[in-house]
Amino acid sequence: MTSAAPRDDLVCCPVCDALHTLDATPEGRRARCIRCNTVLSSGGPEAMMRVVLLASASLILMTIVIFFPFLQLRQGVFTAKASVFDTVMSFSQGVMAPLSLAVGLFIIVLPVGRLTLLIWALGPLSFGTSPWPGARFALRWAERIRPWAMAEIFMIGVAVALVKLADLATLTMGPAFWSFAAIVAITAFQDTQLSRHSIWTALDTARSTR
Ligand SMILES: [Zn+2]
Known part of the structure; x- marks a missing residue:
């Protein structure tokens, strides 16, 4: 053998x-x-640079998602505005509280965490400098979090709700809505650009030449 x-x-x-x-x-x-x-x-480092730039763009858009209105509902004289933060907090009372926590975790905390880890791991490499401490650890966790960062699932839920609400009230999408949609598209594109093999090879080379 x-x-x-x-x-x-x-x-x-x-x-x-x-x-x-x-x-x-x-x-x-x-x-x-x-x-x-x-x-x-x-x-080449361009592919990595593209991933870092896309991740940074998503991170900036995420601040718009958190702080700006997501949807506005108008029905006669009644108007209601909701931000993503309101949506997350709407279950915060009583037995539904764990749901609030889970929604916040899956649509905000984990996606932001993943983007930050990616930038931490790949940022210095894309500029051709030696990686920051913990880059390998950060990349491993960015990969591990990936299936749990579910911004796009939330958007599908919102789309279904919009179709159902459209007959009942006038809906206006706020800046947060479009930012969120952009993040989902950017993340999908970014994942096609991210080649695990070349990133790990680059990290290994950077470490061994130090
Ligand atoms: Zn194949």
């Missing part, structure tokens, strides 16, 4: 599990899965 040594050049496609042997990706080029076209690796 021969024991196989761990190989750094073997990459498994995160979508379809096809195995590839991958050499260093040239600057500005991308290696894609031969079966499903998922980006496996992207060369």
Whole structure:
């Protein structure tokens, strides 16, 4: 029996599990899965810079989401405004309190946490400087949080509610609504740009050359 040594050049496609042997990706080029076209690796710091910039943009938009009105309802002389913070706090009394906590956690705390961890881990690398302490730890947690940051699920819920409310009252979407929609789109795009293989390779190289 021969024991196989761990190989750094073997990459498994995160979508379809096809195995590839991958050499260093040239600057500005991308290696894609031969079966499903998922980006496996992207060369150069530009890809990382793009992820950092997108994450920073989402983080700035998140402040608009928290502090500006999300929806306005008008029905005759009655007007009601709600921010995301109001939405989160609307369950804060009695037995529903844990729900308030969960909603706040999933739609604000975890997405903000993930963006901050990503910027912390990749920011210095994208500028070509050595990574900040704990960069590997931050990246690992950004990956771990990923399935739990559910801003887009919240938006789907809002969309369903809007369809149901549209007949009952006049609805106006506030700046927070559009910011939230933008964050969902940016995050989806950012995740396609983020190639785990190249980021971990870059972190490893940066550490070993220090
Ligand atoms: Zn694939």
